[in-house]
Amino acid sequence: SISIGVVLVDEYSLSREAVMSQADVAMYSAKEDGRGRVHVYDAQDKKLSRLHDDMDWVHRINKALAADEFCLVTERILPLVDESNRTTLYNELLVRMIYNGEVLSPGQFMPAAERFGLMPQIDRWVIKSFFSFLQRNPELNTRNVMYSINISGQSLCQESFLEFVYRYLRRSTVNPEIICFEITETVAITNFAAVTRFIHQVHELGGKFALDDFGTGMSSFGYLQELPVDFVKIDGLFVHDMDKNPVHKAMVRSINDISHVLGKRTIAEFVERQEIMDQLRALGVDYAQGHLHGKPQDLKDLVQIA
Numbered sequence: 001s002i003s004i005g006v007v008l009v010d011e012y013s014l015s016r017e018a019v020m021s022q023a024d025v026a027m028y029s030a031k032e033d034g035r036g037r038v039h040v041y042d043a044q045d046k047k048l049s050r051l052h053d054d055m056d057w058v059h060r061i062n063k064a065l066a067a068d069e070f071c072l073v074t075e076r077i078l079p080l081v082d083e084s085n086r087t088t089l090y091n092e093l094l095v096r097m098i099y100n101g102e103v104l105s106p107g108q109f110m111p112a113a114e115r116f117g118l119m120p121q122i123d124r125w126v127i128k129s130f131f132s133f134l135q136r137n138p139e140l141n142t143r144n145v146m147y148s149i150n151i152s153g154q155s156l157c158q159e160s161f162l163e164f165v166y167r168y169l170r171r172s173t174v175n176p177e178i179i180c181f182e183i184t185e186t187v188a189i190t191n192f193a194a195v196t197r198f199i200h201q202v203h204e205l206g207g208k209f210a211l212d213d214f215g216t217g218m219s220s221f222g223y224l225q226e227l228p229v230d231f232v233k234i235d236g237l238f239v240h241d242m243d244k245n246p247v248h249k250a251m252v253r254s255i256n257d258i259s260h261v262l263g264k265r266t267i268a269e270f271v272e273r274q275e276i277m278d279q280l281r282a283l284g285v286d287y288a289q290g291h292l293h294g295k296p297q298d299l300k301d302l303v304q305i306a
Contacts, residue, residue, distance in 0.1 A: 236270025
């Protein structure tokens with residue numbers, strides 16, 4: 001099939017670049033409308049205007065990738081139960097984009113990256129940059145530590161990406177046992193076969209997997225039995241008010257209990273109050289993550305902690 005974007009070229013047209021950009025936007029609109037279509041550019045079309053804004057972000061993201069203008073921050077994940085036997089330092093890696101000297105949160109650039117298929121490039125940048133950081137700081141590679149790296153659904157569907165990760169885990173001096181890849185529940189269910197294959201390959205090398213945002217999917221507990229993940233992250237939707245909402249507390253308890261029966265450890269997300277932390281500890285949840293013990297910090301701060 002073919003998708004075509006058309007733009008009128010006349011005496012009112014601007015530069016060659018502007019015309020090509022408009023045609024590009026119209027072509028993407030044809031794709032989004034179901035492919036196999038022709039879409040004519042109309043400056044009054046609000047949908048095209050929004051698409052044009054997103055495509056501006058695409059150019060910014062590609063420029064940032066080429067110029068290495070991304071950075072990593074870390075958010076601490078704290079052990080709650082039997083702390084002496086738990087990982088002493090557990091951090092999730094979060095990516096930020098630098099644009100005109102400003103550090104941008106994922107909400108500002110990720111939607112466009114997801115819409116236009118740029119997530120695999122960003123995921124690769126994260127893995128390359130973090131592994132390089134660990135190799136430069138070997139003291140962070142030898143302690144009882146764990147680092148979580150988020151993987152997008154687009155990346156998981158690429159065989160070349162799986163080979164890229166496998167190659168990095170095998171050839172790098174980084175210990176695979178301290179790396180945990182995170183995938184969302186929705187991605188896992190949508191790409192079940194690819195995800196399962198990826199998990200088995202990572203497990204062969206000693207790496208780990210976490211199922212993120214658990215509890216929001218349609219077939220949560222059924223799929224949880226079949227996915228060989230090591231950690232289950234309880235969605236913050238249920239955690240943030242569990243001390244005031246008995247239904248949410250019951251959900252957290254159920255997810256925690258079933259996960260433990262299946263031999264998986266649990267991480268509660270969005271922990272921002274001590275009352276929540278106390279209840280999670282009482283329920284036997286293994287780890288807590290949130291702003292209660294500080295907001296995300298620059299990756300370089302890990303060296304000071306070590």
